Amino acid sequence: AQSVTQPDIHITVSEGASLELRCNYSYGATPYLFWYVQSPGQGLQLLLKYFSGDTLVQGIKGFEAEFKRSQSSFNLRKPSVHWSDAAEYFCAVGGLGGGGADGLTFGKGTHLIIQP
Amino acid sequence: DTAVSQTPKYLVTQMGNDKSIKCEQNLGHDTMYWYKQDSKKFLKIMFSYNNKELIINETVPNRFSPKSPDKAHLNLHINSLELGDSAVYFCASSQLAYEQYFGPGTRLTVT
Numbered sequence: 001a002q003s004v005t006q007p008d009i010h011i012t013v014s015e016g017a018s019l020e021l022r023c024n025y026s027y028g029a030t031p032y033l034f035w036y037v038q039s040p041g042q043g044l045q046l047l048l049k050y051f052s053g054d055t056l057v058q059g060i061k062g063f064e065a066e067f068k069r070s071q072s073s074f075n076l077r078k079p080s081v082h083w084s085d086a087a088e089y090f091c092a093v094g095g096l097g098g099g100g101a102d103g104l105t106f107g108k109g110t111h112l113i114i115q116p
Numbered sequence: 117d118t119a120v121s122q123t124p125k126y127l128v129t130q131m132g133n134d135k136s137i138k139c140e141q142n143l144g145h146d147t148m149y150w151y152k153q154d155s156k157k158f159l160k161i162m163f164s165y166n167n168k169e170l171i172i173n174e175t176v177p178n179r180f181s182p183k184s185p186d187k188a189h190l191n192l193h194i195n196s197l198e199l200g201d202s203a204v205y206f207c208a209s210s211q212l213a214y215e216q217y218f219g220p221g222t223r224l225t226v227t
Contacts (some may be wrong), residue, residue, distance in 0.1 A: 034215060038157075043206060044218040051214075088157055094216075102172055103149050103161030104216060 002027045004091050006107035013081050014115045021076040021110050023091030031093045033074040034104065035065055038088040047089075050074060061085070086114045119143050120219040122207050128225045129197055137192045137222045139207030146211055147171075148190035150182060153204040153221070162205075165190050194224075202226045 003026045013019050025031055032051050036044040048059025055067040065076045074091060088111050092104040120141045129135050141148060150162040163182045164171045170182065179195045194201060207219040 032214075036218075043220040044159075044208075046215050046217070049215050090159065103151075103164050105161070106159040109157050 002031075002093055002105045004093050004105055004107035006089075006091055006110050008110045009108070010111045010113065012113040012115055015083055016080050019076075019078045019081045019085070019112070021089050021091075021112070023074045023076065023107060024072050025074060025091070025093045026072065027093050033065075033067060034092040034094070035059065035063070035074075035076050036090045036092060036106075037061075038090065038109075040087070044090065047076070081112075081114055083114045083116070086112055088112070119217050120207055120209055122205075122219040122222050124222060125220065126223050126225075128227065130227055131197055131199060133197050134193070134195045135197060135224070136194070137205055137207075137224070139190050139192070139219060140188055141207075141209040141217070142188065143209055143211075143217060145209035145217075146187065147209065148184070149208040149210070149216065150190065150192050151206040151208060151218075153206060155203070159206070163190075163192075197224075197226045199226050 005024045007022055034049045035047040037047050038044050047063050048057050048065055050057050050067045058064050063078050067074050088109045090109050091107040094104045123138045147166045149164045151159050152162050153159045162176045165184045181193045183191045202225050204221045204223050206221045208216040210216040
């Protein structure tokens, strides 16, 4: 069965500092990997995705993530965080099983707090 | 233009009632989904519909039933609501296995 682990429930970062959120996945076939962000009271917004090709993917809002197959990881990074980045971040895995309609398996999320 | 919309945004109801949540997508996607987010913010797939056919049902109680009148709509009907059904329900859509676009969510409170 597929699974996603986000080992950090909460992370506190100072504004302007760099950020790395960890994600490890378990998936039996070629994974499609995603990072979503959820601001308080809002829906989920896609930050970036990895399907194939270049293992370093760029997303919106200055985020990037690196796929490392050997470590089953897909960590999210940002060189300098802004106060508006405070939110809940979800890593998710999906694939072509069921014709692509299996839905996504999400990690439990990492709550990002930005200190002034 | 809202890509995936849900109504209502908030739903407060009593135990035992029957309620529905509507979802519409204007992206032309083939597949639509319902997810449940619990009080700890854990998201879990409930249903997906592909070409008006139910593809997956993740051990959800049969009090929950998805209804898709056409490719652009996937409504969620819930019978005999229980306290444990209180959660935020998200609709999403995608084209095949690609990225999913989520609606704004419906916060259901059962009293």
